[in-house]
Amino acid sequence: MLRIAIPNKGTLSQPASQMLRDAGYRQRTDPKDLICRDEANNVEFFYLRPRDIATYVGTGDLDLGITGRDLLVDSGVAAEELVDLAFGGATFRWAAPAGTIVSADQIGGRRIATAYPGVVERYLADNELKADVVRLDGAVENAVRLGVADLIADVVETGATLRQAGLVTLGEPLLRSSAILIGRPGHTAAGAAQLFRRLQGVLVARSYVMLAYDVRADLLENATALTPGIESPTVSPLHREGWVAVQAMVQRASVHRVMDELYELGARAILVTDIANCRL
Ligand SMILES: Nc1ncnc2c1ncn2[C@@H]1O[C@H](COP(=O)(O)OP(=O)(O)OP(=O)(O)O)[C@@H](O)[C@H]1O
Ligand SMILES: O=P(O)(O)OC[C@H]1O[C@H](OP(=O)(O)OP(=O)(O)O)[C@H](O)[C@@H]1O
Ligand SMILES: [Mg+2]
Numbered sequence: 001m002l003r004i005a006i007p008n009k010g011t012l013s014q015p016a017s018q019m020l021r022d023a024g025y026r027q028r029t030d031p032k033d034l035i036c037r038d039e040a041n042n043v044e045f046f047y048l049r050p051r052d053i054a055t056y057v058g059t060g061d062l063d064l065g066i067t068g069r070d071l072l073v074d075s076g077v078a079a080e081e082l083v084d085l086a087f088g089g090a091t092f093r094w095a096a097p098a099g100t101i102v103s104a105d106q107i108g109g110r111r112i113a114t115a116y117p118g119v120v121e122r123y124l125a126d127n128e129l130k131a132d133v134v135r136l137d138g139a140v141e142n143a144v145r146l147g148v149a150d151l152i153a154d155v156v157e158t159g160a161t162l163r164q165a166g167l168v169t170l171g172e173p174l175l176r177s178s179a180i181l182i183g184r185p186g187h188t189a190a191g192a193a194q195l196f197r198r199l200q201g202v203l204v205a206r207s208y209v210m211l212a213y214d215v216r217a218d219l220l221e222n223a224t225a226l227t228p229g230i231e232s233p234t235v236s237p238l239h240r241e242g243w244v245a246v247q248a249m250v251q252r253a254s255v256h257r258v259m260d261e262l263y264e265l266g267a268r269a270i271l272v273t274d275i276a277n278c279r280l
Contacts, residue, residue, distance in 0.1 A: 001037075001044050002191040005056050005065035008034065008047035012179050015087045016066045020045070022205075022277070023198035042191055054079045057182050063189035070155065070177040074118035079182045083199055086206070088179035089157075092119060095167040096151035097144060104171030107131055110150040113143030120153045123174050141165035197279060205275040208249045213262055213270040217244050224248070226261050230280060249275070 006020070007013040017027045026038035028047065036045045046062060051074075053065040058077035065079070070092050072079060094104060094112075101107060108129040114120050117135045124131055134149050141161050143149040153174065156162060162169065181199065183192070208230075215223045224233050229248035236245045246267075250258050259270050 001042050002064070002189055002195065003044050003046065003062045004195075005046050005048050005053040005062045005067075007050040007053070007066065010050055012050055012066065012068060012088045013047075016085075016179060019085060019087065019199070019202055022202045023195070024277075025198075041194075043195070051075070054182060057184060060184055060187070063183065063187075064192060064195070065182050066179055067182060068177050069180050070116060070119060070175060072180065072182055073122065073175060074116045076118050078185060080185045081180045082183050083181040083196065083203075085179040085181060085199065086203055088177070090155045090177050091173035092116065092153065092175045092177060093156045093169045093173045094151055094153055094171055095141075095156070095162050095169050097166055098168045101151050101170060107151060111148065112151055112153055113140050113149035114153040115140055116153065116155075119174055123153075141167060201277050201279055204280060205277050207252055208275055209252050209255050210247065210273045210275055211250045211255060211258065211270070212245065212247045212273070213267040214238060214240075214243055214245050215262070215265070215267040217242050219266050220244055220246070222265055223262060223267055226258055226265070 006016045021027050025041055025043060026036060027045065028036040034047045038045070048056060050067045051071050053067040054072045054075040054077040056062040057065040058079040066085065068088055069081065072081065094107065101110065108131055111132045111134055112120055113134045113136050115136055115138055117133050120133050134143065136143060140152045140154045142165065143152055144167065145165065152167065156169065183189070211227055220235065223246060227233055227246065227248040227250055233246050233248035238245050255272055259272070262270055
């Protein structure tokens with residue numbers, strides 16, 4: 001049975017479960033459950049702290065896990081990123097009170113508060129800098145105001161928490177994080193290929209829509225140049241002489257622009273539908 005670690009709490013927990021549900025796996029119904037067996041798919045899910053997930057996967061006690069890229073780096077565990085799951089996006093950044101520390105080359109010798117000491121120490125080592133790392137559990141934005149640090153290094157999503165604490169970011173992000181599927185280097189667990197295909201199916205279904213439209217046959221080349229699809233668009237004859245129907249997958253993010261351009265070209269009956277799931 002494939003054994004998979006997923007977050008039991010926190011920002012990544014609910015979207016990780018939702019993604020697995022969308023991929024056809026059974027998930028816990030009670031948020032306090034710590035194990036869920038999916039007999040039909042021969043998979044067992046273990047609900048664990050996202051920070052601990054790399055440890056279980058790195059030792060080989062669990063086959064695969066879903067965690068954040070920043071948490072994997074912070075753990076220092078030799079587990080590897082297999083798939084970027086495209087949710088839980090955030091940056092990991094330096095921040096300090098405005099006007100105090102203005103660039104990342106000024107952090108040497110300072111006190112840095114963080115809940116991710118592994119990420120910070122890796123940056124310091126890579127950049128041959130020395131600084132005091134003050135390890136905190138959370139609410140790190142308060143650390144400067146309370147006097148235990150000169151700057152912080154923390155997860156930034158909207159930036160609202162930083163603004164509230166009177167802090168501004170400095171320099172480039174130390175890393176860009178999102179939820180990832182991790183595994184043990186050199187190990188492919190039995191049954192993992194099916195999970196990868198299903199997750200890829202969900203990722204594609206989330207980022208593409210199906211576009212259908214009617215267009216005059218003499219405009220077909222121009223129209224399909226706008227909607228080349230992934231393999232190739234499907235073109236079918238219409239009962240109306242000189243017209244064809246076209247179907248193609250289009251990136252969700254660009255579908256409104258593509259629809260505008262198709263309409264201007266002369267296409268009509270332009271319809272967008274969601275893709276529930278797919279195997280390409
Ligand atoms: N707004 C956010 N706040 C915190 N973590 C976020 C956010 N957006 C994405 N993440 C990602 O979620 C992971 C951290 O999850 P974790 O459960 O450890 O903390 P949390 O969601 O802040 O929950 P808690 O603080 O209650 O423990 C990291 O990979 C982080 O990059
Ligand atoms: O940029 P934002 O959208 O404001 O989000 C980022 C903030 O959210 C998280 O805090 P959380 O509420 O999880 O508290 P914590 O510090 O105790 O983990 C994170 O640690 C940052 O503080
Ligand atoms: Mg938090």
